[in-house]
Amino acid sequence: MTEFLRRGAPGMKSVKDMPIVQDGPPPGGFPAVRYARRLPNSGPGGLTLFGIGVAVIAYGFYKVGEGNLKRRAIKEEKLEARKALVPYLQAEEDRRWVKAYSSFVEKEKEIMKSHPDFKAEESVYKTRWLPPARQVGFWGDA
Numbered sequence: 001m002t003e004f005l006r007r008g009a010p011g012m013k014s015v016k017d018m019p020i021v022q023d024g025p026p027p028g029g030f031p032a033v034r035y036a037r038r039l040p041n042s043g044p045g046g047l048t049l050f051g052i053g054v055a056v057i058a059y060g061f062y063k064v065g066e067g068n069l070k071r072r073a074i075k076e077e078k079l080e081a082r083k084a085l086v087p088y089l090q091a092e093e094d095r096r097w098v099k100a101y102s103s104f105v106e107k108e109k110e111i112m113k114s115h116p117d118f119k120a121e122e123s124v125y126k127t128r129w130l131p132p133a134r135q136v137g138f139w140g141d142a
Helices: 046-111
Strands: none
């Protein structure tokens, strides 16, 4: 209860003479207050999200498969090109080896000309023939 004080009102001799003003509900009452928990619909459901995830992953696997096929085709094309070039490269290497070997034999004949029994093209180790290995490493050509 709230008292409403009017100062200087005529005929007021005591507090009891003051009019009583009470706060109350408006006529017809207050509107209903909704106090229940309300969760808004915050997006698609779990099954929908799962389906979208499966679709995205399936599309990714499809693109990876396409890339693998393309990469495999390019690799096969490179391999076929190399296979076509191998005979020419081998012939070039054989020519280089024959030239180097004949140069070696000539040097050997020049060095060993004072020994009549020595045959320059014969191996001194008596092992089976192998082509010379390519030099690999810090000081080698490769």
